[in-house]
Amino acid sequence: MNRTDLRGRVPRPAELRATLPRAEVNVDAALHQVRPVVDAVRDRGVEAVLEYTEKFDGVRPATVRVPQAELDRALAELDPAVRAALDEAIARARTVHADQRRGDVTTQVADGGTVTERWVPVSRVGLYAPGGLAVYPSSVVMNVVPAQAAGVGSLVLCSPPQAEFGGLPHPTTLAAAALLGVDEVWAVGGAQAVAVLAHGAVDTDGSELAPVDMVTGPGNVYLTAAKRMLRGIIGIDSEAGPTEIAILADETADAGHVAADLISQAEHDTLAASVLVTTSEQLADAVDAELERRVAETKHTERVDTALRGPQSGTVLVSTVDEGLQVVDAYAAEHLEIQTADARDVAARVRNAGAVFVGPYAPVSLGDYCAGSNHVLPTGGFARHSSGLSVQTFLRGIHVIDYSEAALREVAGKVVALADAEDLPAHGEAVQARFEGDAR
Ligand SMILES: NC(=O)c1ccc[n+]([C@@H]2O[C@H](COP(=O)([O-])OP(=O)(O)OC[C@H]3O[C@@H](n4cnc5c(N)ncnc54)[C@H](O)[C@@H]3O)[C@@H](O)[C@H]2O)c1
Ligand SMILES: N[C@H](CO)Cc1c[nH]c[nH+]1
Ligand SMILES: [Zn+2]
Numbered sequence: 001m002n003r004t005d006l007r008g009r010v011p012r013p014a015e016l017r018a019t020l021p022r023a024e025v026n027v028d029a030a031l032h033q034v035r036p037v038v039d040a041v042r043d044r045g046v047e048a049v050l051e052y053t054e055k056f057d058g059v060r061p062a063t064v065r066v067p068q069a070e071l072d073r074a075l076a077e078l079d080p081a082v083r084a085a086l087d088e089a090i091a092r093a094r095t096v097h098a099d100q101r102r103g104d105v106t107t108q109v110a111d112g113g114t115v116t117e118r119w120v121p122v123s124r125v126g127l128y129a130p131g132g133l134a135v136y137p138s139s140v141v142m143n144v145v146p147a148q149a150a151g152v153g154s155l156v157l158c159s160p161p162q163a164e165f166g167g168l169p170h171p172t173t174l175a176a177a178a179l180l181g182v183d184e185v186w187a188v189g190g191a192q193a194v195a196v197l198a199h200g201a202v203d204t205d206g207s208e209l210a211p212v213d214m215v216t217g218p219g220n221v222y223l224t225a226a227k228r229m230l231r232g233i234i235g236i237d238s239e240a241g242p243t244e245i246a247i248l249a250d251e252t253a254d255a256g257h258v259a260a261d262l263i264s265q266a267e268h269d270t271l272a273a274s275v276l277v278t279t280s281e282q283l284a285d286a287v288d289a290e291l292e293r294r295v296a297e298t299k300h301t302e303r304v305d306t307a308l309r310g311p312q313s314g315t316v317l318v319s320t321v322d323e324g325l326q327v328v329d330a331y332a333a334e335h336l337e338i339q340t341a342d343a344r345d346v347a348a349r350v351r352n353a354g355a356v357f358v359g360p361y362a363p364v365s366l367g368d369y370c371a372g373s374n375h376v377l378p379t380g381g382f383a384r385h386s387s388g389l390s391v392q393t394f395l396r397g398i399h400v401i402d403y404s405e406a407a408l409r410e411v412a413g414k415v416v417a418l419a420d421a422e423d424l425p426a427h428g429e430a431v432q433a434r435f436e437g438d439a440r
Contacts, residue, residue, distance in 0.1 A: 001262075001276070001288065002314035010323045016330040017381070021275055021314040027239075030225035034191035038226055041195035046203055052192045057160050061167035064196070064203050066174065066185040074174035085369070086176055089141050092372035097149040100391040110411070112404030119395045122235065124154040124210065126197035127182075128217030131160035131189055133269060133303070135170035136218075138369050142376050142389060143217050144180045150394035156212060157182050158197060160189025190219070191226035198230045216389060218376050220269075237393050238378040238386035242271040244312075245364055246333035246353075248324045248346065251280040253339035254360065258283070259290035261337060261363050266307035267300050273312035275331065277324045284315045325349055332383040335364045354383045409435060 002021065011019060040048035046064055054060045078086075106116040127143035129136045140157060147155055157177050159169035168174065169187050177185050186209065188196060200211030211234075215227060218240035227236045245265040247258055262274035278284050295304050307313060318324045321340055328336055332352035340346050343359040350356050354377030355367055368375050377388035387393075412435060416428035 001274070001291065001308055002311070003284065003317065004314060005317045006323070006327065007317050007319045010318065010326050013326070013330045016327065020316065020327070020331050021273065021312050022331075022381070027221055027225050027228060027241075030221045031229060034222050034225045034229065037191040038195040038229055041192055041201070042199045045199075045201035046196070046209070049188055049192045049196050049201065050204075052190075053161060053188060056190055056192075057163065059161050059163040059167040061161045061187045063205050063207075064186045064188055064201070064209055065207065066168060066187055068183060070168055071174050071178040071183065071185060074171040075178040077171065078175040082172060083175070083179070086137065086141065086179055089138065089370050090145065090180065092370060093141055093145040093374070094149065096372035097146045097374075097391050100146070101149060102392070102395070110403075110407045113407035113411075114402050116400040116402070118398045118400055120398055121151040121153070122214045122394050122396065123152070124156075124212045124214075125152050125394060126193075126212040126215040126234075127155060127157045128193060128215065128219055128223065129157060129159040129169075129173055129176075130217075130219045130223070131162065131170055131173065132220055134267075135159075135162075135173055137170070137172040137176035139218060139376065140173055140176040140180065140182075142374050144177070144182055146374065146389050146391045147216075147394045148180070150391045152394050154184075154210075154212075155182050156184040156186060156197070158186045158188050158193040160193075161187035190222045194223060194226035194230055194234075198234045214394070216376070216393060221271075237376070237389055238382050239380060240334075240376050240388075241379045242273065243268040244273040244275070244334040244379050245337065246275040246277060246328050246331055246335070247337040247339060248321070248328050249276065249278045249280070249283055249337075249339040250321060250341060251283055252341045253278075253280075253283055255283055255286035255290050256294075257360060257363070258287050258339060259294050261365075262287070262291065262308065262313075263294055263298055263304050264363070264365050265335065266304040266313070267298070268307075270303055270306040270310065271312065272307045273310075274308055275313060275333065276315045277318060277327050277331075278315065279318055279321060279324060281317060284317060287315070321346055328353070332378075332381045334377045334379045334383065335367065337362070337364065352384050354378050354388050405434070409438075 104118045129139040159173045161167040197212045201209045214235035216237040243265045266272045266274045329352045334354040336353035337357040338347045347356050347358045374389045378386040412431045415431045419428035
């Protein structure tokens with residue numbers, strides 16, 4: 001991998017961000033490419049969806065909505081070992097996400113005056129499970145579990161149709177939806193999926209594809225561009241693009257484990273990013289040697305090799321673990337592994353990451369499937385300001401203001417003073433109107 005030596009001269013965060021490896025995921029360029037797709041789906045509905053599906057996915061499904069019989073069939077034919085693994089992943093994710101649900105909070109502000117924050121689920125949500133270079137039944141779990149735990153009443157899952165499965169999404173994706181109790185699945189991917197979720201359409205059999213209020217889920221640059229473009233018509237979660245792993249390691253780390261973990265995420269995409277930040281040049285050399293051997297032996301050698309050689313991947317040498325923390329905080333990785341002595345203490349000091357994996361027995365692959373945590377996480381540095389999917393993503397906090405006459409009277413003068421200070425006197429008059437008979 002490329003090497004950057006920052007030993008003894010770690011620059012300030014803004015400069016550091018420019019120095020670190022990062023993918024050129026050009027969402028702006030993709031915006032131009034997906035605009036005609038989004039506009040055509042808005043104007044011509046399913047006819048346009050199917051045209052673009054044929055163009056990009058090489059297949060034309062009979063209907064966009066997957067028939068219930070296909071969901072039942074996929075579940076009945078699911079390999080028992082995969083079913084057991086999905087059951088475990090679902091159970092652990094449900095346990096973790098159930099604990100995230102917030103209760104309503106009422107605050108007594110004055111005698112007779114309360115403000116309540118009431119948490120209300122989004123009514124109808126579109127969830128996306130990718131299906132281009134790889135298929136992602138695990139992303140079905142990671143989208144559906146928090147949405148259900150939040151109490152979202154109506155869910156639709158979209159995933160690209162696969163030519164080898166006759167225009168249906170991958171059977172394991174369908175089986176995962178069935179296991180989770182999702183019965184509305186649409187065979188559509190990429191920008192056309194986001195567009196039809198946002199605008200709705202009429203399916204080829206005359207049934208309604210009802211629009212949603214929000215779209216969540218990871219995907220490639222076209223999906224991300226469409227989400228960015230349609231934001232406002234729909235709500236979206238944080239951008240979750242090409243996968244990233246950063247590993248902060250010292251001389252105590254095992255080079256074989258570090259290399260295996262870097263490869264595991266490079267396997268997703270040629271644009272995936274694998275970054276090692278280390279205090280040990282010896283470890284960096286050993287990891288490079290391990291990569292050489294392991295990349296040749298892994299199944300997706302070409303994809304992994306391209307990702308690891310890309311400008312978005314590399315090794316950064318630092319003098320101390322503290323400097324390493326500055327580097328990984330500036331980078332704000334989707335996944336950050338801490339493989340140092342005192343890994344727990346170091347992990348507790350991380351400020352910016354989508355998820356932190358502590359010590360030698362918490363590889364990112366565990367979080368991808370079975371830790372119970374969510375794997376739809378912010379990429380591209382979005383972890384500096386955004387979180388991954390959680391129950392909170394699907395809830396809106398509504399403030400409920402309840403004041404008695406006496407409580408309003410007590411604060412009326414303050415409202416009037418602030419309204420006058422902003423030269424918005426009608427605001428003050430709206431309060432005074434309630435007390436017009438009062439002596440001043
Ligand atoms: N951050 C996360 O939480 C997370 C989780 C899982 C996967 N991922 C990432 O999601 C991505 C999945 O990407 P993918 O491509 O495998 O699947 P995808 O489902 O996102 O994209 C496939 C779709 O892209 C569309 N498409 C393909 N070429 C196009 C073109 N030239 N113009 C317009 N649209 C086009 C097609 O319609 C197709 O249905 C990977 O980068 C992976 O790393 C991220
Ligand atoms: N690492 C991906 C992004 O967090 C999620 C995933 C799904 N399947 C395997 N990995
Ligand atoms: Zn992964």
